[in-house]
Amino acid sequence: MDYYLEYTKVFKALGDPKRAMIVDMLSCGELCxxxxxxxxxxxxxxLSHHMKILCECGLVKGRNEGKWTYYTLVDETIGKTKQFFCTITTDKENCICRDKTNCCWRGNENE
Amino acid sequence: MDYYLEYTKVFKALGDPKRAMIVDMLSCGELCxxxxxxxxxxxxxxLSHHMKILCECGLVKGRNEGKWTYYTLVDETIGKTKQFFCTITTDKENCICRDKTNCCWRGNENE
DNA sequence: ATATCATATCGAAGAATTTAGATATGAGGT
DNA sequence: ACCTCATATCTAAATTCTTCGATATGATAT
Structure with a gap:
């Protein structure tokens, strides 16, 4: 279930209004x-802690220049997350709702 | 800052892999x-607790029929959330990064 | 080399979340 | 009326998150 875990990390990161606002700020370009x-x-x-969470989920990346750290959004993660959001909210052939096994989520056993 | 708060609730709800999986299951139609x-x-x-969180953020709604409760996704919330996600990740004229006041997030004072 | 600045990490307190068992509610069936 | 089934709510324990002050690190300036 790494698939869900990967993107739910992004959603969890965006689940804090301050972090969502930081992402919004970065949408216009790099900031230190x-x-x-x-x-x-x-x-x-x-703030350093929040930036770490945003970086760890892949939504933001940091770049060091002298004593400063500059942050930018990672377009690839944004695109994939949009895709994931669309996938889980759209009807589809291979949806887990059609999977007849009753083990689609059993904690960490497959991690 | 109600604007951010409204959607970060949705992201927080999706920030749990089990809840994201429940949403995925519901994407193909109503389930009890x-x-x-x-x-x-x-x-x-x-499960009841997770469904409550999904309902409270507006992503899912429940419908009682006899002793069962049927759940469906709420398209309007899904659409608005996509829009929000696009907004905070896209460059724009009126971005908060261009707002010169230094008070764009101060906890609950404006709620 | 020492001082300062920007940022990261550590440690701890308090708050919020996750989970399950026990219990309550409310609909149907007998 | 009583029992059962589906779901919700209450309570409490365990875990995770949020926040900050203190401290560490590492770059630059003097």
Missing amino acids: ACDILEKFEMSQST | ACDILEKFEMSQST
């Missing part, structure tokens, strides 16, 4: 952590 | 709770 921090009322360590 | 429960290794009360 300090630019983002300026806009929010949160500590530097909290 | 017992149909869904059959496919998963989870207790009835846990």
Whole structure:
């Protein structure tokens, strides 16, 4: 069930309004952590934590330049996530609802 | 910031692989709770809790018929959520990154 | 080499989420 | 009326998330 897990990580990352807002900010181009921090009322360590979550799910990537870290959105992940969202919300031949086994999700056994 | 909050609820709901899988199952049409429960290794009360979260964010709605509850996806929410996802990941004139005030997210003060 | 700046990591507290068992509700059947 | 079935709600334990202060790291400037 890695398939679901991969994309639910992205959704979980976007499930926090501050992180969704950070993504929105990055949609117009690269920003460094300090630019983002300026806009929010949160500590530097909290922002760093949120950026890590956004990076770990693949939605954002960081680039170091001198003492700064610049962040950008990752188009490929965005595209794949849109695709995933469409897939799970659209009728289809090979949907899990037609799978007759009763084990489509059993925790971590297949990870 | 109700705008972000509204959709981040949907993402949070989809941020659990079991719930994403339930949505996938519903994509081919209405199912009752017992149909869904059959496919998963989870207790009835846990499923009921997950269905509540999916309903509360507007992604799913329930319909009672006799002793059964039938669930379906809500197309309108799906469409709006796609739109939101596109908006926050696409460059745009009125992006919050161009908003010069430094208060775009301050917790609940505007709710 | 030392000081400063930007960012990351650690550690801990509090809040929220996930889960299941027990119980409640409400519809149907006998 | 009573029993059973499907689902919801309550409660509580375990886990995960969020946040921040303190500290570490690593780059640049003096």
